[in-house]
Amino acid sequence: MGGYYHIYTKQGIIHRGIQPKAILINKDNNFLLTSFDLAILTSSIDHRLLPQQPGSQNYMAPEQFRGSVSQKSDQYALGCIAYELCTGHLPFDEPPFPLTPIDQIKPPIAPHFINPSVTPQVGYAILKSLSFKQKQ
Incomplete structure (x- = not known):
């Protein structure tokens, strides 16, 4: 999907x-x-949205719950999908972001610990895409 994702x-x-x-x-x-x-187009808004904006909560980046989006929010969603493909389940049973402060959330288990056929490098790349801090 890299080519299509890059185009959009x-x-x-x-x-x-x-x-x-x-x-x-x-x-x-x-x-x-x-x-x-x-x-939405990145040039059309200031990227501040209402917290109740639609989207699938299981794949929403932490900043989306706070009403802020960027292309990095989409990268987070792709990371959730990659995690699910590699492990058979989502990184979080329920998205903790609406109620729990970010610094109190434990990161998900590395995919290569759940599925040994996933290399540690791939597992760490997926975890990096699931960072709670948008700049990471």
Whole structure:
């Protein structure tokens, strides 16, 4: 999906609703991102949104719960999907971000500890995409 993701980020689009059902695979095994109904242009707003903005909470970045989005929020969602693909479950049973302060949330277990076929390097890359701090 890297090529398609790169195209839409270069266009200044924030999807805000990336989740497994928004990703299709065509006959050539290319991943296609769909469901742009929540998408916004990075140049069109100041990226401050109401906390009740729509999106799938299981894949929403911590900053989305606080009403702030960026293309990094979409990267977080892709990290959740990668974690789920590698381990068979989401990084968090329930998203802790609306109620729990970020500094009190424990990061998820590294994917390579759950699934030994995942290399530590891939596991750490997935965990980096799941960072609670937007700048990371």
